Amino acid sequence: MNQALERHQVEQRVDHRSFARQGKEQEPTRHMGVSAMALERQAARKVPDREPVTDLGKQNAEIRERNRVLDAARKAVEAAQELFSGLEKRARLAVGLARKIGQRMEREREAKRQRQELARQAEIRHQEDIRAAEEARKAAEVERKKQLATEIERPTSRRGLSRGRGRDQGPGMG
Known part of the structure; x- marks a missing residue:
């Protein structure tokens, strides 16, 4: 049977195994005998698309409808x-x-914090440099005042010595 289907390029195949053994989640239809099948065909010739x-025939129609609903639900689940x-990915x-x-x-926050810390340290060094310069200026001022x-x-004591020599040397020399 499958060879004949293949020769006529029909993709369907016949399998003797049950749907359960084939791994199909489908309800099988019931076998219709020759007389029941003849009655269904005769009715179909008279009125196409009839019940x-x-x-x-009615039981098999209900089974086929349940299978269509199950297949649609399965496809909806697969699509979901x-x-x-896709959403998870x-x-x-x-x-x-x-x-x-x-x-x-x-x-970026850490880099900003580090830049702020470096700026703060630079400002501290700048303030220390200003203080040190001010202290150096004050020390220089104190030193200059001492000098x-x-x-x-000194000149006062030198003047006094020079005058004293002049007097010691006598009146005509100075």
Whole structure:
């Protein structure tokens, strides 16, 4: 049978195994005998797209409808799973991106903090340099005053010595 289907390029195949053994989640229809099948075909020739006329035909129509509903539900679940999988991947990417952004922001905050600390330290050094310069200026001023005071005292004592020599040397020499 499968060879004949293949020769006629029909993709469907016949499998003797049950749907359960084939791994299909489908309810099997019930076998219709020759007479029931003949009644269904005769009714279909008279009125196309009509409801089944035999009890087995009606049961099989209900089974086929349940199978269509199950197949539609299965496809909807698969589509939802694919959508969820895609959303999950996007969420993981978004979380990874958020982490990278957070890490970058943290590095920028740390760099800013370090720049502020360096500026603060530079300001402290600048203030210390100003204080040291002021203290050096004051010390130089004190030293200059001492030297000035020393210089003021020296010429006075030299003048006194020069005059004293002149007097010691006598009246005509000086």
